[in-house]
Amino acid sequence: MNLFNVYPRFDIALVKAKGCYVFDADNEKYLDLYGGHGVISVGHNHPVHVNAISKQLNAISFYSNSVDIPIQEKYAEKLSKVSGYADYNLFLCNSGAEANENALKLASFHTKKSKVIAFKNGFHGRTSAALNVTDNAKISAPLNKKGADTLFVEMNDTKGLQKAFETEDICAAIIEGVQGVGGLDEPTPQFLNMLRNLCDEYKVVLILDEIQSGFLRTGKFFAHQASEIKADIISMAKGMGNGFPMGGILIHPKIKASYGLLGTTFGGNYLACAAGCAVLDILSEENIAENVQNLDTWIRKELKSIPQIKKVKGRGLMLGIEFDFPIKELRTKLLYDSKIFTGASMNPNLLRILPPLTVTQADLSLFIQALKQQLL
Numbered sequence: 001m002n003l004f005n006v007y008p009r010f011d012i013a014l015v016k017a018k019g020c021y022v023f024d025a026d027n028e029k030y031l032d033l034y035g036g037h038g039v040i041s042v043g044h045n046h047p048v049h050v051n052a053i054s055k056q057l058n059a060i061s062f063y064s065n066s067v068d069i070p071i072q073e074k075y076a077e078k079l080s081k082v083s084g085y086a087d088y089n090l091f092l093c094n095s096g097a098e099a100n101e102n103a104l105k106l107a108s109f110h111t112k113k114s115k116v117i118a119f120k121n122g123f124h125g126r127t128s129a130a131l132n133v134t135d136n137a138k139i140s141a142p143l144n145k146k147g148a149d150t151l152f153v154e155m156n157d158t159k160g161l162q163k164a165f166e167t168e169d170i171c172a173a174i175i176e177g178v179q180g181v182g183g184l185d186e187p188t189p190q191f192l193n194m195l196r197n198l199c200d201e202y203k204v205v206l207i208l209d210e211i212q213s214g215f216l217r218t219g220k221f222f223a224h225q226a227s228e229i230k231a232d233i234i235s236m237a238k239g240m241g242n243g244f245p246m247g248g249i250l251i252h253p254k255i256k257a258s259y260g261l262l263g264t265t266f267g268g269n270y271l272a273c274a275a276g277c278a279v280l281d282i283l284s285e286e287n288i289a290e291n292v293q294n295l296d297t298w299i300r301k302e303l304k305s306i307p308q309i310k311k312v313k314g315r316g317l318m319l320g321i322e323f324d325f326p327i328k329e330l331r332t333k334l335l336y337d338s339k340i341f342t343g344a345s346m347n348p349n350l351l352r353i354l355p356p357l358t359v360t361q362a363d364l365s366l367f368i369q370a371l372k373q374q375l376l
């Protein structure tokens with residue numbers, strides 16, 4: 001049987017990993033500054049993470065959400081202490097797209113409206129068709145019945161935003177804390193404020209997609225916390241499980257739950273919660289926020305000494321390094337010659353880095369040296 005060929009891949013097969021490094025079958029060592037699409041938050045194979053999952057696996061690995069699963073409450077308790085959203089409710093699922101799918105559906109249920117405001121170059125996942133082929137009107141929100149109807153606004157375009165809100169039937173506005181795949185653009189605090197006020201005025205649910213930018217990736221627990229606003233729903237995934245598939249949404253208490261409104265077989269399973277608890281413990285115990293902030297300052301200074309760099313976008317350890325030429329060849333050379341994984345984005349001139357948040361200055365120095373060498 002062949003694999004369904006949807007991914008352009010590097011011809012590298014990884015067999016083990018430790019911290020910020022991954023290894024192929026020949027024991028070739030690569031510095032991982034991409035974390036498999038920004039997933040690795042606390043480092044590959046962190047012993048606390050591995051032990052937590054192994055211990056859980058030996059106790060019980062799965063039962064469905066038809067029984068009490070106390071480790072879900074344990075996870076919610078830990079998240080309430082660090083997220084800045086202690087009074088919100090938590091719904092657990094398995095991936096980023098699923099988190100957003102649930103967030104949008106919930107916004108549509110709550111407002112009984114169906115259109116969505118989103119932003120140019122935004123990326124929120126690839127699902128949505130499943131419910132259209134499910135024969136159960138009770139679990140189909142207005143948004144699903146009509147099909148997605150989205151108004152795309154240019155990031156930080158205040159006039160465009162105002163105009164979009166004047167459209168009838170808007171249930172939600174969805175925005176990334178910092179855009180990932182789109183190329184590291186982000187809303188200004190003033191724009192986020194305006195978005196929050198318009199959502200209040202027009203009774204629209206504000207969804208902050210923190211799937212890539214959350215869990216201290218930018219130095220704040222959620223990227224939007226660099227501004228004063230609060231979201232109604234926050235979607236999470238990627239760094240949440242450090243490689244164990246896990247997603248979730250934080251939900252404002254004004255949005256009420258009812259049996260059957262949302263649901264999932266695997267969401268909130270014992271292993272994911274064990275992985276998630278370990279991630280939260282490591283993030284606090286290893287002073288990760290401080291490491292991210294320090295390295296952000298340090299790397300920006302270092303990158304200034306490279307004349308080919310036009311601009312550094314993003315925040316914390318979610319950075320886009322913009323050149324005045326396409327980075328495809330540079331990225332390939334960094335991987336095959338310098339043995340460093342980096343990422344790309346929709347902007348062909350932007351090299352993206354999303355290292356494990358446990359990366360050190362010494363690791364990043366290797367990257368700076370390699371970059372200088374490749375650009376000679």
Ligand SMILES: Cc1ncc(COP(=O)(O)O)c(C=O)c1O
Pocket residue numbers: 037095096097098100123124125126176180181209210211212213237238
């Ligand atoms: C901001 C954002 N939202 C949603 C998603 C979708 O997540 P997943 O691939 O887990 O479905 C991604 C994935 O890259 C993302 O970066």
